[in-house]
Amino acid sequence: MSEEKKKEEKSRTQATKSEKAEVEKTAARSGKKGAGKSAKKVEVAKVPSVEEIVELAKGMDDKGQSEVVRGIVRNMRVISLAGLVKDLEEEFGVTAAAPAVAIASGPPQVEEEAEEKTIFDVILETVGDKKIPVIKVVRSLTSLGLKDAKALVDSAPEKIKEGVSKEEAEKIKSELEAVGAAVKIE
Secondary structure (H helix, E strand, C coil): CCHHHHHHHHHHHHHHHHHHHHHHHHHHHHCCCCHHHHHHHHHHHHCCCHHHHHHHHHCCCHHHHHHHHHHHHHCCCHHHHHHHHHHHHHHHCCCCCCCCCCCCCCCCCCCCCCCCCCCEEEEEEECCCCHHHHHHHHHHHHCCCHHHHHHHHHCCCEEEEEEECHHHHHHHHHHHHHCCCEEEEC
């Protein structure tokens, strides 16, 4: 008998013993004598052998086979799963380790001709000493209410305007710097 068949027979014998013990416990709880023996026969008849499961799976499509395997794995103990992984690694010559990431050689290539940027964001870096005038300018530039403008100024650094032309970004920057704020254009 091959080693695999011995393992299968041993696991089937262990399953039968544990099922018998479970049936006897159930019978003892119910107070029926002799119920364990007849229940055992019915319980054992419901457990298919590994060969029977394999034969059934051969007639299924990929999805059906996957569902059977997932169902089996879902009901396994973690220790049994670890052993299964080890057995699969040995049998198929694979490992369950994460693949290594390839490291690029050399720095990334930068385009020689960089396109001139036409859209800019204006970012309020710091407010400075005069917070109220900065809030007023932010309100006029963004059409925000007092509460929203104050929250925007308090959360600096924060974008004031996005997607504006270079001329408009420069204008916004000069207005905010005139009241003591530090502004950055990106």
